[in-house]
Amino acid sequence: MANKRIDQPTGTPTVGHEWDGIEELDTPLPRWWLWTFYLTIAFSVGYVIAYPAWPMIDRATEGVLGWSSRGELAEEMSAADQARATVREQLARIPIERLPEDGPLMQQAVAGGAAAFRVNCVQCHGSGAAGSQELGYPNLNDDDWLWGGDLKAIEYTLAHGIRQAGDDETRSSVMPPFAGAFDTDQLNALTDHVLAFSGKAESNPVGAQIYADNCAACHGIRGEGDRAQGAPTLNDAIWLRGSSREAIKQQILNPRMGMMPKWEGRLDPVTLKMLAAYVHSLGGGEDFVEVAEDPEVAVDEQP
Amino acid sequence: MPERLYEPRKAVHNKRIDGPFRRFKWLVMLVTLGIYYVTPWIRWDRGPYAPDQAVLVDLANRRFYMFSIEIWPHEFYFVAGLLIMAGIGLFLVTSAVGRAWCGYACPQTVWTDLFQHVDRFVDGDRNARIRLDAAPWTWSKVARRAFKWSIYLFIGFWTGGAWIMYFADAPTLVEDFWRGEAASVAYITVAVLTLTTVTLGGFMREQVCIYMCPWPRIQTAMMDEKSLLVTYKDWRGEPRGSVKKAAKNPDRFGDCIDCTQCVQVCPTGIDIREGPQIGCITCGLCIDACDRVMDDIGRPRGLIDYATLEDCEREAAGEAVKSPWRTLLRPRTIAYTMIWAGIGGALLFALGTRSHTELTVAPDRNPPFMLMSDGSVRNSYTLKIRNMESRPRAMEIAVEGLPGALMWTDTINRDEASATQRVTVPADLVRAVRAYVAVPVGTAPQQFEFRVTSLDEQRETDVVETRFDAPEDE
Numbered sequence: 001m002a003n004k005r006i007d008q009p010t011g012t013p014t015v016g017h018e019w020d021g022i023e024e025l026d027t028p029l030p031r032w033w034l035w036t037f038y039l040t041i042a043f044s045v046g047y048v049i050a051y052p053a054w055p056m057i058d059r060a061t062e063g064v065l066g067w068s069s070r071g072e073l074a075e076e077m078s079a080a081d082q083a084r085a086t087v088r089e090q091l092a093r094i095p096i097e098r099l100p101e102d103g104p105l106m107q108q109a110v111a112g113g114a115a116a117f118r119v120n121c122v123q124c125h126g127s128g129a130a131g132s133q134e135l136g137y138p139n140l141n142d143d144d145w146l147w148g149g150d151l152k153a154i155e156y157t158l159a160h161g162i163r164q165a166g167d168d169e170t171r172s173s174v175m176p177p178f179a180g181a182f183d184t185d186q187l188n189a190l191t192d193h194v195l196a197f198s199g200k201a202e203s204n205p206v207g208a209q210i211y212a213d214n215c216a217a218c219h220g221i222r223g224e225g226d227r228a229q230g231a232p233t234l235n236d237a238i239w240l241r242g243s244s245r246e247a248i249k250q251q252i253l254n255p256r257m258g259m260m261p262k263w264e265g266r267l268d269p270v271t272l273k274m275l276a277a278y279v280h281s282l283g284g285g286e287d288f289v290e291v292a293e294d295p296e297v298a299v300d301e302q303p
Numbered sequence: 304m305p306e307r308l309y310e311p312r313k314a315v316h317n318k319r320i321d322g323p324f325r326r327f328k329w330l331v332m333l334v335t336l337g338i339y340y341v342t343p344w345i346r347w348d349r350g351p352y353a354p355d356q357a358v359l360v361d362l363a364n365r366r367f368y369m370f371s372i373e374i375w376p377h378e379f380y381f382v383a384g385l386l387i388m389a390g391i392g393l394f395l396v397t398s399a400v401g402r403a404w405c406g407y408a409c410p411q412t413v414w415t416d417l418f419q420h421v422d423r424f425v426d427g428d429r430n431a432r433i434r435l436d437a438a439p440w441t442w443s444k445v446a447r448r449a450f451k452w453s454i455y456l457f458i459g460f461w462t463g464g465a466w467i468m469y470f471a472d473a474p475t476l477v478e479d480f481w482r483g484e485a486a487s488v489a490y491i492t493v494a495v496l497t498l499t500t501v502t503l504g505g506f507m508r509e510q511v512c513i514y515m516c517p518w519p520r521i522q523t524a525m526m527d528e529k530s531l532l533v534t535y536k537d538w539r540g541e542p543r544g545s546v547k548k549a550a551k552n553p554d555r556f557g558d559c560i561d562c563t564q565c566v567q568v569c570p571t572g573i574d575i576r577e578g579p580q581i582g583c584i585t586c587g588l589c590i591d592a593c594d595r596v597m598d599d600i601g602r603p604r605g606l607i608d609y610a611t612l613e614d615c616e617r618e619a620a621g622e623a624v625k626s627p628w629r630t631l632l633r634p635r636t637i638a639y640t641m642i643w644a645g646i647g648g649a650l651l652f653a654l655g656t657r658s659h660t661e662l663t664v665a666p667d668r669n670p671p672f673m674l675m676s677d678g679s680v681r682n683s684y685t686l687k688i689r690n691m692e693s694r695p696r697a698m699e700i701a702v703e704g705l706p707g708a709l710m711w712t713d714t715i716n717r718d719e720a721s722a723t724q725r726v727t728v729p730a731d732l733v734r735a736v737r738a739y740v741a742v743p744v745g746t747a748p749q750q751f752e753f754r755v756t757s758l759d760e761q762r763e764t765d766v767v768e769t770r771f772d773a774p775e776d777e
Contacts, residue, residue, distance in 0.1 A: 126669070126670075141683070144675075236676035236677065283683055
């Protein structure tokens with residue numbers, strides 16, 4: 001079958017096969033090409049010995065250098081951690097109340113918190129921390145805080161969450177459902193009264209009476225809310241569940257209540273501190289005033 | 304034996320010569336090398352917040368200092384302008400006095416000249432060097448070569464060593480360099496420049512001008528019959544003949560006695576009598592050599608001379624030559640001068656009137672606005688305030704054209720909110736300020752301005768228009 005011959009015009013031997021009259025020249029490789037080819041073979045042998053290569057049953061051969069992409073990542077991460085170690089140690093030592101006194105450290109904490117926020121918090125609160133009224137995730141940029149907006153209160157909320165099952169120290173409040181308790185007129189009157197706090201409707205005696213009997217205990221007689229119980233302020237412009245009459249009626253009859261997971265145990269205390277600093281820095285953060293006497297707020301000062 | 308693929312270099316062993324052009328070359332070498340080596344050591348007081356080196360390219364901090372001028376990266380057009388001026392300056396010089404840059408001031412010329420003096424110092428003048436080149440490799444030749452090349456290396460090292468001084472504080476860098484504590488890039492730069500200096504100046508020499516440099520090609524396109532060139536006046540010199548022959552037959556021979564002095568002194572090894580050519584860098588050393596010979600044999604000077612082609616023709620025809628001023632002042636040189644001066648003036652004007660305070664504003668887009676509990680609407684902005692003075696400055700930030708607006712920042716509490724705030728911007732830096740601006744209920748979305756004013760006697764100000772977002776209607 002093989003019919004090697006010398007091709008006359010080029011003087012090159014053919015490989016000896018013919019396909020419909022087409023033959024192939026057996027042109028010798030350029031020497032540099034051949035040597036490069038041998039070099040790659042030599043290299044591949046070395047590579048297979050040095051690096052992970054052969055797939056085995058549960059994992060690949062390890063290679064004598066012990067290199068792995070995971071190991072490399074871990075090394076890079078630990079190098080980055082090393083670089084941040086001083087800042088983290090300072091943050092671990094400082095009680096969060098005194099963080100604002102240390103401007104540069106506060107800036108570092110805010111920057112670190114911004115990074116942690118993008119990983120852990122944006123899923124609900126959004127990348128701009130603006131939350132979502134539709135879904136009931138609070139806006140963290142404004143100055144309305146259900147549970148307090150100073151660094152310590154924010155850190156506590158982060159650590160223990162809100163309505164977190166299984167955490168005894170979680171922040172918890174319940175708005176009872178009033179479905180069936182009022183007839184339509186009463187409900188309308190109550191809604192008017194609530195809207196009147198922020199000047200959006202006329203108050204009326206019926207609504208005022210119902211409010212005083214059922215709502216004032218938590219929300220305050222003028223709708224000022226109560227942070228100790230997590231009762232929302234009703235006399236301001238911010239409505240987590242919407243400010244329309246419909247939305248308010250809905251919230252009276254069948255209240256929706258959000259849930260914030262606890263992050264203690266999932267994030268280390270320094271990251272929690274940084275997150276608190278970041279959320280505080282978004283523009284609505286408060287100084288330590290009211291919540292100072294809140295006995296439940298404790299700072300984890302253990303590094 | 305296959306054909307040779309290249310033409311081997313014919314070594315140039317140029318002879319020592321003295322004369323006005325040689326002395327001018329010494330002077331230019333002294334001045335240019337002096338500038339190169341001394342400049343980084345000049346101090347210039349800029350106060351405690353900026354380096355005190357007069358000329359410094361501070362790559363790490365992205366600043367370029369030149370005496371009282373400080374250039375930031377966003378002002379790179381100044382450097383571009385300087386480069387354009389340098390280019391047009393070369394055009395001007397070339398059209399006025401020919402290849403004066405090549406002949407006197409080009410670093411390749413200056414360093415080649417320096418290395419040729421080293422050759423002469425170590426190996427002797429032309430004839431001794433030709434003999435030594437041809438001689439077999441004896442120990443004494445090896446020793447001589449080793450000595451000469453170590454001087455080459457020494458010159459190369461100091462060339463690279465001076466270069467790095469422009470990029471860091473010179474005294475500190477020298478100390479760190481010898482202690483082995485300088486940045487590795489400093490050592491690499493010195494090594495590379497040592498190598499290139501020795502290669503280009505020590506060994507390649509005129510081949511750089513003839514084969515590598517694009518400038519001679521560009522210059523040939525820029526010269527005309529009115530450009531000054533080093534010219535052999537063939538109408539006067541030809542036919543060549545020795546003094547003896549000429550004495551016998553005075554009418555047959557020209558002034559050139561074919562002594563080849565002009566060829567022997569040429570640093571690029573050409574024969575100027577073959578006419579204008581790309582290898583001629585117009586250094587004028589052949590003029591020195593020829594004038595000396597003409598003096599010796601009692602013939603008029605100027606057989607080889609700076610002349611324009613036009614003048615040569617006139618002179619040959621026995622007409623009067625034009626005044627040199629006619630060569631220098633003609634429409635082309637005047638146009639180049641005006642363009643050059645125009646760019647220079649514009650740069651100086653821009654430099655003199657530039658503001659040392661600048662503001663950029665980036666409004667937050669997520670969320671675009673924020674409802675506060677009292678019903679007011681807040682927008683957030685990142686302001687970047689640039690302080691180009693080398694001292695900290697107090698700046699006033701003002702919100703203008705937004706009725707009822709109150710502003711606070713990341714460092715100023717909301718309790719102290721006001722339409723104007725003060726911040727201090729550190730010396731020679733950009734400070735980022737988070738600014739929160741709130742307006743009363745019912746304000747419509749609109750454009751407004753941030754104004755930054757320096758609170759010093761300069762009262763520099765910068766205004767940036769930006770947008771205030773608010774809910775369209777409730």
